[in-house]
Structures are given as C-alpha cells and as structure tokens.
Amino acid sequence: xxxxERRQRQKEEVRGLxxxxxxxxxxxxxxxxxxIRRIADSIEYSIPVIYAxxxxxxxxxxxxTRQGFTMLAERLNETKTAHPEARQQLEAMAQTYWEFAxxxxxxxxxxxxxxxxxxxxxxxxxELQHLSAIMTDSIGQAIAGGPYPGADTFLKFHTYWxxxxxxxxxxxxxxxxxxxxxxxxxxxxxGFIKSL
Amino acid sequence: xxxxERRQRQKEEVRGLxxxxxxxxxxxxxxxxxxIRRIADSIEYSIPVIYAxxxxxxxxxxxxTRQGFTMLAERLNETKTAHPEARQQLEAMAQTYWEFAxxxxxxxxxxxxxxxxxxxxxxxxxELQHLSAIMTDSIGQAIAGGPYPGADTFLKFHTYWxxxxxxxxxxxxxxxxxxxxxxxxxxxxxGFIKSL
DNA sequence: TCCCGACGTTAACACCGTTAGCATTGTTAA
DNA sequence: TTAACAATGCTAACGGTGTTAACGTCGGGA
Numbered sequence: 545x546x547x548x549e550r551r552q553r554q555k556e557e558v559r560g561l562x563x564x565x566x567x568x569x570x571x572x573x574x575x576x577x578x579x580i581r582r583i584a585d586s587i588e589y590s591i592p593v594i595y596a597x598x599x600x601x602x603x604x605x606x607x608x609t610r611q612g613f614t615m616l617a618e619r620l621n622e623t624k625t626a627h628p629e630a631r632q633q634l635e636a637m638a639q640t641y642w643e644f645a646x647x648x649x650x651x652x653x654x655x656x657x658x659x660x661x662x663x664x665x666x667x668x669x670x671e672l673q674h675l676s677a678i679m680t681d682s683i684g685q686a687i688a689g690g691p692y693p694g695a696d697t698f699l700k701f702h703t704y705w706x707x708x709x710x711x712x713x714x715x716x717x718x719x720x721x722x723x724x725x726x727x728x729x730x731x732x733x734x735g736f737i738k739s740l
Numbered sequence: 741x742x743x744x745e746r747r748q749r750q751k752e753e754v755r756g757l758x759x760x761x762x763x764x765x766x767x768x769x770x771x772x773x774x775x776i777r778r779i780a781d782s783i784e785y786s787i788p789v790i791y792a793x794x795x796x797x798x799x800x801x802x803x804x805t806r807q808g809f810t811m812l813a814e815r816l817n818e819t820k821t822a823h824p825e826a827r828q829q830l831e832a833m834a835q836t837y838w839e840f841a842x843x844x845x846x847x848x849x850x851x852x853x854x855x856x857x858x859x860x861x862x863x864x865x866x867e868l869q870h871l872s873a874i875m876t877d878s879i880g881q882a883i884a885g886g887p888y889p890g891a892d893t894f895l896k897f898h899t900y901w902x903x904x905x906x907x908x909x910x911x912x913x914x915x916x917x918x919x920x921x922x923x924x925x926x927x928x929x930x931g932f933i934k935s936l
Numbered sequence: 937t938c939c940c941g942a943c944g945t946t947a948a949c950a951c952c953g954t955t956a957g958c959a960t961t962g963t964t965a966a
Numbered sequence: 967t968t969a970a971c972a973a974t975g976c977t978a979a980c981g982g983t984g985t986t987a988a989c990g991t992c993g994g995g996a
Contacts, residue, residue, distance in 0.1 A: 579982085579983065579984080580983080580984060580985085581982085581983075581984090589944075589945095590944060590945055590946080591945095591984090591985085591986095592943095592944070592945075592946095592985090592986075592987095593943085593944065593945090595984095595985075595986080596943080596944090600984075600985075601983095601984065601985095610865065610867050613865070613867035613868055613870075613871055614867050614870075616871060617867065617870045617871040617874060620871070620874050620875070621874050624874060624877075624878060630878045630879070630881035630882035630885060631882050631933050631936070633878040633881075633882075634878050634879065634882060634900065634929065634932075634933055635926075635929060635930070635933065637874075637875065637878065638904055638925055638926075638929040639925070641904045641908070642904070642907075642908060642921070642922070642925055645908040645912070646908075646912075649912070652908070652912070653912070656905065656909065657853075657854055657855035658853055658854070658855065658909055658912060658913070659853040659854065659855030669806065669809070671806050671809035671810050671813065672809055674809075674810075674813045675809055675812060675813040675816065678813060678816050678817055678820060678833075679816070679833065681820075682820060682826045682829040682830050682833065683826075683830065685826035685829075686826035686827050686829075686830060689826060699920065699923055699924060699927060700927070702907075702910070702920065702924045703907075703924050703927050703928045703931075704830065705906075705910060706903070706906035706907040706910045706911075706924060706928065707902070707903055707906055707928065708834055708837045708838070708906070709852065709906045709909065709910055710901075710902035710903055710904070710905045710906020710907065710909070711838075711898075711899075711902040711906065712837070712838060712841040712842075712848070713852065713854055713905065713906070713909065714898070714901060714902045714905055715902075716841070716842075716845070716848070716849070716854060717854070724894075724895065724898065725838070726838070727895055728895060728898045728899050728902060729834055729835070729838055730831075730834075731895060731896070731899050731935075732899045732902065732903065732932070733830065733831060733834040734831070735899075735931055735932060735934075735935040736830075736928070736931060737827050737830055737831065738931075738934075738935070739927075739931035739934070740827070775951085775952060775953080776952080776953060776954080777951080777952070777953085785975075785976095786975060786976055786977080787953090787954085787955095787976095788954090788955075788956095788974095788975070788976075788977095789974085789975060789976090791953095791954075791955080792974080792975085796953075796954075797952095797953065797954095
C-alpha cells in the first residue's frame with residue numbers, strides 16, 4: 545500500500561506550510577495582520593484547504609500558543625539544569641523568562657493575550673501620571689521611614705505595580721476566581737513591603 | 741443666541757448615548773462584541789454619526805481606557821487617605837487594586853490589553869503543566885533548604901510567576917525597552933527569594 | 937470500465953471599519 | 967419673504983474579515 549501513508553505525509557506537509565506562512569506574517573506584521581485569506585494566498589491554496597487542517601483561526605493561534613509554552617519550558621529547563629542551587633535557579637530562570645519574552649515577543653504576546661490596544665493613546669496621559677503619583681508617594685514615604693532610605697523610589701514603584709498587575713492578570717487568564725489569588729497578592733505585597 | 745449652545749449640548753448628548761450604548765454592549769458581551777454598527781443600531785442613528793463624534797473605533801476604546809485609569813486612581817486615592825501610615829497604604833492599595841480589577845473586569849481588560857485569546861484551549865494543557873512543574877520544583881527545593889520550610893510551594897510558585905509576568909507585561913506595554921526593566925526584575929526576584 | 941471518495945475549487949453569507957456623496961433641514965442674510 | 971448656506975444625518979458603497987455550502991475533478995479499487 546503506502547498510498548494512504550503518502551497522502552498522510554502530504555497532508556502534514558500542507559499543515560506545516562500553513563503554520564510556516566502564518567508565522568511569517570505574524571512575525572513581519574504582527575498577529576493583527578494575520579488572516580485566513582493571507583495564509584491561503586501565501587501557500588497558494590484556496591481558503592477551505594486551511595479549514596481542512598484547522599477547525600478555525602483560533603486553532604491556528606492555539607497551536608502557536610502551545611509551541612510558545614513548550615519553547616519557554618525548554619529554555620527554563622536548560623537554565624535550571626545549568627545551576628546546582630535552587631535559589632540560583634530561580635534567579636537565572638527569571639532572567640531566562642525575561643529574555644524569552646522579549647526575544648520571542650510575538651509568542652509571548654500571543655501566549656498571554658497582550659492585545660496592546662488603545663494603550664498607545666493613554667500612555668503618558670495625565671490619568672496615568674496621576675495613578676503613578678499616588679503609588680509613588682506612598683512608596684517614597686515607606687522608603688524614607690524604613691531601613692533602606694537609599695532605595696530608588698521609581699524602581700520600587702514599578703516593582704510594586706508590576707507585582708499587582710502580574711497577579712491580577714495571571715488570575716484573570718486562569719479565570720477561576722479562587723481565593724488563592726488573594727493569598728498570592730497578600731504574600732507578594734507583604735514580601736515587597738519588607739524590602740522597602 | 742443660545743442656539744449654538746443648544747446644538748453643542750445636543751451633540752454632547754449623542755456622544756453620551758454612543759458611550760452608553762458601547763459600554764452596555766461591552767459589559768454584556770465583551771469588548772470583542774463591540775462594533776460601530778451595533779452602536780449605531782443601539783442608538784438608532786446611522787453609522788457616520790458615530791464618526792462625527794469619534795475619529796474611529798479606537799478613539800471610543802481610548803475614552804473608556806481613560807475613564808478606567810481615572811476610576812482606578814480615584815479608588816486608590818480614597819484608600820490611601822483612609823490610612824495614615826505608608827506601609828498600611830501600600831497593603832490596602834494592593835487590595836483596592838485587586839478589587840477594582842475584578843469588579844470592573846471589562847475596564848481592566850481594556851486598560852491593559854488583555855485580549856484573552858487562545859489561552860482558553862491551552863489552559864490545563866500538558867505544556868503549561870510542564871512549565872509549572874519546572875518552576876515549582878526549584879521553589880520547593882528553595883523552601884526546603886530555607887528558613888521557612890512550612891511555606892506553601894504552590895502559592896509561592898504563583899507569586900513567582902505573577903511577578904515575572906507582571907514585570908514583563910508592564911514593560912511590554914510601555915514598549916520602551918529601557919534597561920530599567922532588568923533592574924526591576926532583579927529587584928523583585930531577589931526580594932521574592934528572600935521570602936522563601 | 938465504472939464507481940466512489942478524497943481533494944481543492946468557486947462562490948457565497950454575514951459580518952466588520954471606514955468614507956464618499958447626497959438629501960434634508962434649520963438658520964441667516966438680503 | 968425668499969435665497970443662500972452650513973450643519974446634520976442618511977444611503978450606499980469599498981475593501982476587508984471568518985466561515986461554509988455546493989460543485990468538479992481526479993486517482994484508486996472493484
């Protein structure tokens with residue numbers, strides 16, 4: 545026989561072409577530029593062919609999301625095995641995490657649904673500056689009255705905000721509003737405050 | 741005269757109707773369900789009327805983003821003034837931040853571009869579990885070899901991950917890849933590790 | 937040789953954001 | 967009072983999107 549095997553192989557090949565073309569478009573012009581029609585154009589097949597390989601557009605994106613998590617896990621694992629001590633591992637893995645996010649920006653944005661919407665206009669807006677001022681003021685005071693008066697207020701503000709946003713958005717992605725979120729929040733914030 | 745004033749008022753009124761209708765749609769069906777056509781339908785005007793009040797769809801979203809940041813700032817300010825001591829303020833503001841994010845989910849998602857994409861499918865996927873396992877392992881070891889052997893590994897893992905993601909995504913939104921990001925990361929992670 | 941099933945196509949449906957062009961209407965000036 | 971004008975809101979279209987139904991064609995098995 546071997547005929548159905550060959551067909552299977554050819555089918556897989558087209559699947560690969562679809563993902564390849566999709567990735568090329570996303571990398572060059574961002575995820576918002578990705579469309580089924582452009583993929584079809586690029587691989588020189590008609591549109592329904594794509595639906596023979598993927599249920600819908602979301603399934604294509606899900607495939608890249610899976611790839612992204614796999615890549616990140618691999619990199620973290622490499623970093624981890626390169627360090628003997630657990631605390632060293634955590635420091636180094638944080639670095640690797642950061643590097644992955646910015647080297648593979650397209651992947652990371654897809655993985656965590658960073659749409660990057662109207663923020664463009666609001667950045668550096670008075671509203672945002674007001675928000676920053678409120679937080680920064682408390683942090684400045686806490687530093688002044690604490691054991692590390694030389695600490696950088698601006699840096700600490702960003703750390704504080706990042707912790708808050710990280711916890712909230714991870715919890716939102718998980719979508720299960722379990723009470724663990726509150727615990728994580730208190731844990732992280734109390735840890736942060738001790739560092740002031 | 742007063743005629744042009746009346747016209748101005750009527751114009752403002754339609755602007756209000758647009759925002760009201762848009763908010764109703766977003767609240768009931770999410771931002772992805774919001775379209776110019778549906779707003780026009782809802783307010784019983786034709787489509788171009790909307791473009792007389794907003795340059796484009798993004799401008800409508802930007803208006804809500806501004807509102808969101810203003811609301812959050814107000815709430816944080818209230819919380820802040822209710823507490824005399826800076827460290828108390830930071831604890832309470834974190835709580836307020838959390839509450840705002842989940843009470844005003846639609847606002848928060850818009851403000852930070854949380855698209856919530858293909859994550860649906862990847863949640864609880866083996867890829868994600870693998871990632872969790874790698875991080876959790878190091879954290880468990882660090883806890884075991886540290887001064888707080890009773891700490892909850894799972895909680896600490898979420899805290900660790902949230903810190904990483906928060907820093908990365910705030911930095912990505914700001915889009916200026918300044919070296920401060922690295923500092924924030926190291927600062928937050930070293931603080932976290934001390935808490936293990 | 938005939939039939940069947942798989943593959944790939946065209947063409948459509950129902951949406952989307954955006955804009956050009958037109959009609960109507962209320963206001964102002966002659 | 968009437969003519970000109972500016973503002974208002976409309977229809978209709980353009981070019982795009984994801985998705986699918988219906989059709990043709992062609993290779994493999996009976």
